[in-house]
Amino acid sequence: xxxxxxxxxxxxxxxxxxxxxxxxxxxxxxxxxxxxxxxxxxxxxxxxxxxxxxxxxxxxxxxxxxxxxxxxxxxxxxxxxxxxxxxxxxxxxxxxxxxxxxxxxxxxxxxxxxxxxxxxxxxxxxxxxxxxxxxxxxxxxxxxxxxxxxxxxxxxxxxxxxxxxxxxxxxxxxxxx
Amino acid sequence: xxxxxxxxxxxxxxxxxxxxxxxxxxxxxxxxxxxxxxxxxxxxxxxxxxxxxxxxxxxxxxxxxxxxxxxxxxxxxxxxxxxxxxxxxxxxxxxxxxxxxxxxxxxxxxxxxxxxxxxxxxxxxxxxxxxxxxxxxxxxxxxxxxxxxxxxxxxxxx
Numbered sequence: 001x002x003x004x005x006x007x008x009x010x011x012x013x014x015x016x017x018x019x020x021x022x023x024x025x026x027x028x029x030x031x032x033x034x035x036x037x038x039x040x041x042x043x044x045x046x047x048x049x050x051x052x053x054x055x056x057x058x059x060x061x062x063x064x065x066x067x068x069x070x071x072x073x074x075x076x077x078x079x080x081x082x083x084x085x086x087x088x089x090x091x092x093x094x095x096x097x098x099x100x101x102x103x104x105x106x107x108x109x110x111x112x113x114x115x116x117x118x119x120x121x122x123x124x125x126x127x128x129x130x131x132x133x134x135x136x137x138x139x140x141x142x143x144x145x146x147x148x149x150x151x152x153x154x155x156x157x158x159x160x161x162x163x164x165x166x167x168x169x170x171x172x173x174x175x176x177x
Numbered sequence: 178x179x180x181x182x183x184x185x186x187x188x189x190x191x192x193x194x195x196x197x198x199x200x201x202x203x204x205x206x207x208x209x210x211x212x213x214x215x216x217x218x219x220x221x222x223x224x225x226x227x228x229x230x231x232x233x234x235x236x237x238x239x240x241x242x243x244x245x246x247x248x249x250x251x252x253x254x255x256x257x258x259x260x261x262x263x264x265x266x267x268x269x270x271x272x273x274x275x276x277x278x279x280x281x282x283x284x285x286x287x288x289x290x291x292x293x294x295x296x297x298x299x300x301x302x303x304x305x306x307x308x309x310x311x312x313x314x315x316x317x318x319x320x321x322x323x324x325x326x327x328x329x330x331x332x333x334x335x
Contacts, residue, residue, distance in 0.1 A: 137276045137286045145276055145290060149269045153299035156265040 016081040019074055024050045029078045205311050211292035213251050217307045218300050224261035258313055260306040
């Protein structure tokens with residue numbers, strides 16, 4: 001019995017799953033997540049569930065088929081996509097497990113579970129106080145100091161320097177010879 | 178604070194016109210690097226401090242610091258030319274120093290004020306030894322032998 005046949009409506013595949021050659025490959029990818037752990041016939045079981053081989057195929061031939069399938073780039077991309085999708089489905093199961101953990105005060109990780117939940121519902125506030133002092137003197141301060149220096153210079157009899165450019169100007173006509 | 182000696186504040190044409198309007202002495206001052214303009218009031222300040230009583234260790238330290246001001250540009254002869262500061266100069270110096278906080282060891286704001294055209298102009302008028310030191314440098318430069326151009330090692334003989 002195919003894994004796909006277990007569900008009433010076919011799922012909406014992601015782009016990478018849709019890019020696979022056929023439903024057998026898609027079933028193979030899905031079966032990998034339900035198969036026994038790696039090293040205990042995971043690939044063989046998935047290939048068999050997906051409908052590869054014949055009733056008389058040996059485990060050896062099924063493992064070769066599965067190994068070839070899993071080397072394909074499209075299959076690997078589809079596995080990655082399916083992993084992300086299933087990861088997003090995990091929280092309900094995780095929450096159920098945490099609820100059980102919290103309900104059991106004798107569990108060795110009971111306190112850790114409590115702390116974890118409290119951290120997420122009422123996070124500890126960390127305040128960073130950053131004081132930035134801008135100490136550079138302002139233009140007004142500098143002008144004031146220069147004015148005081150000039151006052152001191154005048155008192156000492158120093159004639160102020162002439163302005164940068166001095167001269168008399170007359171407007172001349174645009175005609176040139 | 179606008180400074181006519183800075184071309185980026187005046188515009189290139191105005192700055193050139195301003196340079197042309199300067200006297201020979203003023204032009205010498207304009208062409209003295211600000212870092213050395215800054216050294217001169219400090220040397221005069223230190224010389225003024227040396228006129229007062231102080232522990233021998235402090236005096237030695239101050240003399241060493243004064244000696245460390247000299248280099249190939251600001252020569253010991255130029256340092257010897259500079260006269261100690263007058264009371265007015267001391268007051269002006271303290272005003273300029275008030276712009277920097279104690280922790281500002283670089284004294285950037287004080288530097289900008291002391292080396293500005295207006296303020297350094299007042300200092301050199303109150304203490305003509307600054308201009309004398311700058312002129313001394315010009316004379317030393319003029320007296321120095323011109324360097325012969327270096328010949329290429331790889332030049333082939335005809």
